[in-house]
Amino acid sequence: MMSENETFYDNEIAPALAGLAKRCQDRGLSFLAVVEWEPGEHGRTLTLQAGSGLGIRMADAAAQAGNNADGLILALMKYAHEHGHSSMLLKQLGVPLTPEKSAA
Structure with missing residues (x-):
């Protein structure tokens, strides 16, 4: 209801x-x-x-994750794998700083 x-x-x-x-x-x-x-x-x-910025994409990921912090972290990790990042914490989680190359 x-x-x-x-x-x-x-x-x-x-x-x-x-x-x-x-x-x-x-x-x-x-x-x-x-x-x-x-x-x-x-x-x-x-x-x-x-080409929209990371800020709005992070805000959307947070909204989609709701109360699930793991969902937000996984979304950030996925984005960082595709686009690169400068996060010390993502680096500690094993996410490379530069985008991963896809196998063609």
């Missing part, structure tokens, strides 16, 4: 955020909004431009 706040989010907030996301996308801007209607329950609206 949906809560009153979740229904409000679905009926009013999510459509408004979708409109803002579309406006941002049309302008070449990345957009992320996360709305929590009760602890642990949230909705997210996202549009990322090609």
